[in-house]
Amino acid sequence: MKKISDSTVKRLSKYYRSLEHLIEKGVETVSSEELAEMDGITSAQVRKDLSFFGTFGKRGLGYNTRALKDQIAEILGLNRRWNVAIVGAGNIGRALVAYEEFRKQGFDIKLIMDSDPQKIGNEIHGLRIEDVNRAPELIAQERIDIAIIAVPANAAQQVADMLVEAGVKAILNFAPRSLKVPPHVHIKNENMAIEIEALSYHLSNRNRANS
Secondary structure (H helix, E strand, C coil): CCCCCHHHHHHHHHHHHHHHHHHHCCCCEECHHHHHHHHCCCHHHHHHHHHCCCCCCECCCEEEHHHHHHHHHHHHCCCCCEEEEEECCCHHHHHHHHCHHHHHCCEEEEEEEECCCCCCCCEECCEEEEEHHHHHHHHHHCCCCEEEECCCHHHHHHHHHHHHHCCCCEEEECCCCCCCCCCCCEEEECCHHHHHHHHHHHHHHHHHHHC
């Protein structure tokens, strides 16, 4: 398979959610033009993204919404369950444990860890906060596939190193700094400050253009 860009994978996730919405409304077929309009892109982009993974739908008839949703789910790995660990039981970590969409999409939060003695032993939605010093043991025990880092920036690299050493191959980083991991480990950075700064940029430039 050709190397697939992150932007293509993100668009597949959008198509998946758009298809869910259509199925909930009882829509059985959708064209690339309709799907493109829902996601704010061109129909050519939809067809190109899907073409990386095979042939979908029939010319002139469009796509069966359920079949395409199931095919995209398989591409994205949503047709199986993934065990997830969260490091950091602060506001972000607690919010992630409470986020029902994770379980719905096949991501089971099995473990939350922290270094604060006042938090260790407490529960969040029935999940006990464990001591992060036990991470290697607990990650192996729970067969963790994906880890989420939700700790302050100054502790994030140390946590990433620990997760890699424990055998984790996929990391989602919420700490506001870039982290170094070996090539065999996949890492995604979710920096909310950068995203809101991008919005600030667009608003500022729109205001300048209008003045």
